[in-house]
Amino acid sequence: xxxxxxxxxxxxxxxxxxxxxxxxxxxxxxxxxxxxxxxxxxxxxxxxxxxxxxxxxxxxxxxxxxxxxxxxxxxxxxxxxxxxxxxxxxxxxxxxxxxxxxxxxxxxxxxxxxxxxxxxxxxxxxxxxxxxxxxxxxxxxxxxxxxxxxxxxxxxxxxxxxxxxxxxxxxxxxxxxxxxxxxxxxxxxxxxxxxxxxxxxxxxxxxxxxxxxxxxxxxxxxxxxxxxxxxxxxxxxxxxxxxxxxxxxxxxxxxxxxxxxxx
Amino acid sequence: xxxxxxxxxxxxxxxxxxxxxxxxxxxxxxxxxxxxxxxxxxxxxxxxxxxxxxxxxxxxxxxxxxxxxxxxxxxxxxxxxxxxxxxxxxxxxxxxxxxxxxxxxxxxxxxxxxxxxxxxxxxxxxxxxxxxxxxxxxxxxxxxxxxxxxxxxxxxxxxxxxxxxxxxxxxxxxxxxxxxxxxxxxxxxxxxxxxxxxxxxxxxxxxxxxxxxxxxxxxxxxxxxxxxxxxxxxxxxxxxxxxxxxxxxxxxxxxxxxxxxxx
DNA sequence: CGTTAGGTTGACGACGATCAATGACGGTGG
DNA sequence: CCACCGTCATTGATCGTCGTCAACCTAACG
Numbered sequence: 001x002x003x004x005x006x007x008x009x010x011x012x013x014x015x016x017x018x019x020x021x022x023x024x025x026x027x028x029x030x031x032x033x034x035x036x037x038x039x040x041x042x043x044x045x046x047x048x049x050x051x052x053x054x055x056x057x058x059x060x061x062x063x064x065x066x067x068x069x070x071x072x073x074x075x076x077x078x079x080x081x082x083x084x085x086x087x088x089x090x091x092x093x094x095x096x097x098x099x100x101x102x103x104x105x106x107x108x109x110x111x112x113x114x115x116x117x118x119x120x121x122x123x124x125x126x127x128x129x130x131x132x133x134x135x136x137x138x139x140x141x142x143x144x145x146x147x148x149x150x151x152x153x154x155x156x157x158x159x160x161x162x163x164x165x166x167x168x169x170x171x172x173x174x175x176x177x178x179x180x181x182x183x184x185x186x187x188x189x190x191x192x193x194x195x196x197x198x199x200x201x202x203x204x205x206x207x208x209x210x211x212x213x214x215x216x217x218x219x220x221x222x223x224x225x226x227x228x229x230x231x232x233x234x235x236x237x238x239x240x241x242x243x244x245x246x247x248x249x250x251x252x253x254x255x256x257x258x259x260x261x262x263x
Numbered sequence: 264x265x266x267x268x269x270x271x272x273x274x275x276x277x278x279x280x281x282x283x284x285x286x287x288x289x290x291x292x293x294x295x296x297x298x299x300x301x302x303x304x305x306x307x308x309x310x311x312x313x314x315x316x317x318x319x320x321x322x323x324x325x326x327x328x329x330x331x332x333x334x335x336x337x338x339x340x341x342x343x344x345x346x347x348x349x350x351x352x353x354x355x356x357x358x359x360x361x362x363x364x365x366x367x368x369x370x371x372x373x374x375x376x377x378x379x380x381x382x383x384x385x386x387x388x389x390x391x392x393x394x395x396x397x398x399x400x401x402x403x404x405x406x407x408x409x410x411x412x413x414x415x416x417x418x419x420x421x422x423x424x425x426x427x428x429x430x431x432x433x434x435x436x437x438x439x440x441x442x443x444x445x446x447x448x449x450x451x452x453x454x455x456x457x458x459x460x461x462x463x464x465x466x467x468x469x470x471x472x473x474x475x476x477x478x479x480x481x482x483x484x485x486x487x488x489x490x491x492x493x494x495x496x497x498x499x500x501x502x503x504x505x506x507x508x509x510x511x512x513x514x515x516x517x518x519x520x521x522x523x524x525x526x
Numbered sequence: 527c528g529t530t531a532g533g534t535t536g537a538c539g540a541c542g543a544t545c546a547a548t549g550a551c552g553g554t555g556g
Numbered sequence: 557c558c559a560c561c562g563t564c565a566t567t568g569a570t571c572g573t574c575g576t577c578a579a580c581c582t583a584a585c586g
Contacts, residue, residue: 078418078507086418100403106411106507140363148369150413155341155349157420158466162542195565203421205543210566225565244322244341244369425574458533468575473534489583 031094031138032068035128036118038135046119050074050111052192056097058108063098066125072115073192077200078107087201089149092176096142099125113192152244157203160242165202166212167240170222174231187231191224216240293401294357295331298391299381301398309382313337313374315455319360322371326361329388335378336455340463341370350464352412355439359405362388376455415507420466423505428465429475430503433485437494450494454487479503 030038048067050056056074057063069091076088076097088107091097097109120128129135149172156165173191174183183189195206202209217223221237223230231237293301311330313319320326322342332354339351339360351370354360360372383391392398412435419428436454437446446452458469465472480486484500486493494500 076414078414080418080422080505080507082505084422086421088414088417100407100410106414144363147363150417151339151341151351151369154351154413154417154420155343157417158349158463159343159347194563200421206564207544207566208542211542214566242343242345244343457531469532470534470576471574474574477534 030134031142032096032129032135033070033094033118034138035068035120035135039128039131048117048119050115050117052111052113054111056109056111056115056117057105063105064122066099066120066122067097067109067117068120069093069095069097070116070118073112074109074115075112075197075201076107076109085200086203087197089146089153090173090201092180093182094142094180095146096139099143112197153201155244162202162204162208163212163215164240164242165204166198166209167216167221167237168242169198169202170224170229170231171237171241174229174237187234189229190227191229192227293397294405295359295392295398295402296333296357296381297401298331298383298398301395302391311380311382313378313380315374315376317374319372319374319378319380320368322368326368327385329359329361329383329385330372330380331383332356332358332360333379333381336375337372337378338375338460338464339370339372348463349466350460352409352416353436353464355443356445357405357443358409359402362406375460416464418507425465425467425471426475426478427503427505428467429461429472430479430484430500431505432461432465433487433492433494434500434504437492437497437500450497452492453490454492455490 048056050072056067071093074091074097076091078086078088080086090112091109098105129139152168152172156168160168170191174186174189177183177189178186195209198204199206199209204212213222213224216237219236221231221233221240223232311319313335319330319337322340334356337354337360339354341349341351343349353375354372361368392402415431415435419431423431433454437449437452440446440452441449458472461467462469462472467475476485476487479500482499484494484496484503486495
C-alpha cells in the first residue's frame, strides 16, 4: 500500500475554500426542544427518562404519544424473525419520534445513551406547534431533513460499498452534531456507538465495519476509537462517502449550527 | 425446467382460513384523489400528464408544489455520481409526492406508465385537506403506511437476501394494488416493471433479480412474465418475504380495499 | 429482415459474511 | 492485589452470495 499516515496537516487545511461564503442559514434557529422554553403551557409535558439500552417502546407497541428527544441518543430499529436487526435511523436531541405512526409502530426505539424525552399527546403536540408559526416551520424542516437522510440511507444500503457506507454514516453524524453544536470541535466528537450499532445501521457484519474503520484510519481519513471520532481529512471523507449526485448545501458540514434559545 | 403452470387452483385456495374474520377496516374509505370529488373548490387544481419515462421533476429541482398521483405508476429515485441508481419507492394512484420536501428535492420522480397528477400549491393543498377532517386522517394514514414501507424497504436492503427482497417487494405491490382495487383478481395483476426497476429498487443486479424470479417460479411461488404477475402460493410468498417480526394486519393482503367515492 | 431493447442463462471472481482465535478493557470477588 | 469473567474490538482464514462479463434468445418494430 501507499504510505498514507504521514501528511495529515496539508489535507485538513483548505477544505472548501469557497465555503466561507455559504449563505446565511434560512432555517429558524429553534427546534422542538424549544416547545418548552417558548410556550409556558407546554410545561405540562411529562418527562420520560431512559438508561442506555432501555426501550421507549417496542416493535408492535401501540403509540399514542409524541416524544421530543431532549437529551441523549436513541435509535429506531426493526427486527426480523430470525434475529437480524436493522437500525433505521439515529435520533439526536431535537428529533421527534412517534409522529408519523398510526396505530402499531413497525419498529422499536432504544436509548443509546441516557435519554430524556418530553412526552405529549398527539393532540396537544399539534396544538402547541400550531401556536407558533416558526415552530411549525422548524418541524417541517426537521422532517424534511429526516426524510432526506432516510433516502440517503436507503441508497447506502442498496448501492454503496461497505467502505462508502461507513464513511457516509460518519459524515452524516458529524454533520448533524455540528448543526446541533454538540461536537467538541468540528473535527472531533463523541459517538456513543458500538461497532454493532454501525453494522446494524449499515447492513454489515461487525467485522466488516471494523475492517473499514481500520482501513480509513490507515489511509488517514479518520480515527474512531473509544467512542471518539476524529476526522483527519474531511474532504477525503466526503469523497469516500460517495454522496448522491447533488448534495444540498443544507446538509454540508459547514452549515450554520442551530442557535439555542434560553441556553 | 419443471412444469410450473399446471396446478394453480389447489394452491390459491385456503390461504389464511381464519382471515375471513379480519376486522372491519378502520381506515377511511378515501384518499387524496378524493380532494377533487369531495371539494368543489379543489377543481382549480391543475393537471400534469407524463408519458412513461418522463420526469415530474429531477434530483435537485426546486419543489414548490404538491402532487397527487391520480392515475398510473411512478417512482422516486436517487442517483449516485458514478451512475448507480437507487429507486426509493413506487407511487401508486392516491399517493402524494412533494409533500415533505423542503427546497431542493434529494431525488427525482419518473413516470413508469402514463401518469396524471393533480398539482396544488402547498398552501392550497393544506387548506383543502384541512377542510375535511376525514381527508386529514386519510393523509396521515397514507403517510404512515409510506413510512412503514420505507422502513421495510430499508430492512430489505440491509438484512434480507436477494430472494427475500424480491419476494418482499412483490408481496408489497400485490398488497397495495389489492388495497386500491387495482388487481384483476387478488392473485393476478399487471406490473409495469422491468427487471431493471426491480433491481434498482432492491439494490441488486438485473441478472440476480432474473435468477430469483426463475427460482421462485420453479418453486411454484409465482410467475412474472410480460409485465404480468401471478401469485401461485401466497402463503409461501409471505414466508419467502421474511417479514419483520410483527406484521400489521393493516398491511395484509386480505385487508379491506379502499372503497372509492363517486366511482 | 435487420436492429434494438429487454430477458435468460452460464462462468467466474470479488466483496463481504462467517467462523475462529486473540487482545484489550472493566468489573467482580477471592 | 490479582485471578476470573464478560463484553467488545481486532485480525486472519475460509466460504458463499451476488455482481460482472459474455453469449444467446425473444419480441417488437421499422
